Amino acid sequence: MDKLNDGEITARLEKLPGWERRGEHITKTYELSDFTHALGFVVEVGVIAEAVWHHPDITIHGWNKVDITCSSHDAGTITKRDVDLADKIEEAFAKR
Numbered sequence: 001m002d003k004l005n006d007g008e009i010t011a012r013l014e015k016l017p018g019w020e021r022r023g024e025h026i027t028k029t030y031e032l033s034d035f036t037h038a039l040g041f042v043v044e045v046g047v048i049a050e051a052v053w054h055h056p057d058i059t060i061h062g063w064n065k066v067d068i069t070c071s072s073h074d075a076g077t078i079t080k081r082d083v084d085l086a087d088k089i090e091e092a093f094a095k096r
Helices: 006-014 035-052 080-094
Strands: 020-022 025-031 057-061 065-070
Touching: 006 020, 006 080, 025 080, 035 057, 035 065, 035 080, 065 080
Parallel strands: none
Antiparallel strands: 020 025, 025 065, 057 065
């Protein structure tokens, strides 16, 4: 497991706008134009997560907001897999 130390986590998050550390996970809220786009984004994130076999917690709230939380429960801390997944999610969101 590629556990990251505090400095590595901070450095990686500096390159991920809007992502923040909360304890032993990283999280971001995305705001989309409407519920349909929020739901479509959730499906897209699900496909990405399945491809890398690392699954975030996903919540839709309001009518257009999606919370994504990445953590490595088995490692008990934030790992390279978490920030790599966040990178892929950011890339997907940027293409919308």
